[in-house]
Amino acid sequence: MLFEKYPVHLTNSLTGRKERLETIVPGHLGIYVCGPTVYGDVHLGNVRTFMMFDLITRYLRFLQYRVRYVRNITDVGHLVNDADEGEDKIAKKARAEQLEPMEVVKHYTEGFHHVMRQFNILPPSIEPSATGHIVEQIEIVKKLLENGFAYEVNGSVYFDVTKYNKDHNYGILSGRVLEDLMESGRKLDAQDEKRNKVDFALWKRASAYHIMRWPSPWGEGFPGWHIECTVMSTKYLGETFDIHGGGIDLKFPHHECEIAQAVAATGKNPVNYWIHANMLTVNGQKMSKSLGNSFLPRELFEGSHALLERGYGPMTVRFFMLQSHYSSTLDFSNEALGAAEKGFKKLSNAMVILKKLQHPGTASPDKLLTETLTHYTEDLYASMSDDFNSARTLAVLFEMASRINDFKSGNVSLSSVDADTFEQFKLSYIGFMEDVLGLKEEEEHNHDLLNNVIGVLIDLRKKARQDRNFPLSDKIRDDLKKMGVQLMDGKEGEMSYTID
């Protein structure tokens, strides 16, 4: 198995160390990632997180792990800020737009899926929704009450953090110290039902105007913010599972609370490895809806956002994001996107060339070149197995692309390596590009009609060149270039072209 040959080492947020990945069931791997809240469009920052976990699961599968990837849809439950006390986001949006809550949920869920497809982010194995697991959520709240880690007040149930912290460590993930949390920040106001301000809601009583509501042993209400992830992760992956991921901004309080709930309910540590993806920033500041600096994917493709000089394709953006490590912040800029576009094109062109290259069969192998080509494969695995270092992986692919171009131009003959070495090289390049990094050719305007029309122009130009009518041949090339079609003359008079 490949995962034995190339063991993965990953940075575990729980310990702060890079650790060797050992799964609970050999060869199988369970991973849970906090999904989107579907009350609005996903922006590019959200996309980054899902793309990074797409990268991670793609690679784990490439290593032949049997992966169960669970990513939820949050369609209820996140409380908004104090000004909108107790009203949940879905319900609020629904009233504002005069829609049924589930109508809002469906609309934005479909939008989310559409965006995921555009970026070539594969769907998870299971995509459970919070509203589909109300029963399980009620069950775990009951369990927490039984175990004495929760208390009921006026139809709402809260988690007793102070009590939990007596025998456990609330702060194990985030490094928070309970005493500090108790002292700082907002004071408990008079009408607050919580015993301590650090306590969090497991179940909230629905007020009269609240649309999304379910019956429970404590009256009509809706689940608290953190409980859905605890329920859905453990339901599908077990009480202890391998990897839990999410954006770094969820580390506290969300993930910390998940751990507390799970430990309090089952007595078991729920997750072996925590992975947190870092933020996408704009001019050094976190991209977020509330800061008003977020781009929608559509605005990015169209270049219709004020901060964008022009549009960029989804694969360019994917390449751009893969060029930095998931644990680093990534700053968005037009300049970086432009550079990414060119870099991606280089890799993409090399892949097109490579797919067409045929080994002649016979060879007089060059020892050094053979070693070099063989080593690339090792480098690719080593890079990805080292904490999913896609930036390093891309660096290797760029070197491979240079070799591919050498073969194409004839600088280096294909017969200087034997057929097996070349096939391995080919498989590695294509495998890591397409299967691991998820980079495919940018959606070309591959209309037969367009291609045929260009073909006619190419024939005309060829004739003009044969007649040494260069003004005409250059005019054809320049005019096409203005429309985004770049013609390239080959050595033997063969033609190729790219369409922007």
Place this chain on the structure above:
RNA sequence: GUCGGCGUACCCAAGUGGUCUAAGGGGUCUCUCUGCAAAAGAGAUAUUCAUCGGUUCGAAUCCGAUCGCUGACUCCA
């Protein structure tokens, strides 16, 4: 205030104790190929890793201080 992260060439960015006289991409410059372009190839572009001290035989990498930026603590990917 409490708990974190980051600072590497003109830009993006990997590297976190010796293989670093620091990968890769973009840019710029020179050359090759070419009718000319484009693409591709060859070479050049950081004696240096925010600053200052310290540990070490050895530091971009560890420790301390300083400066700058930034995240969480409130909904957030």
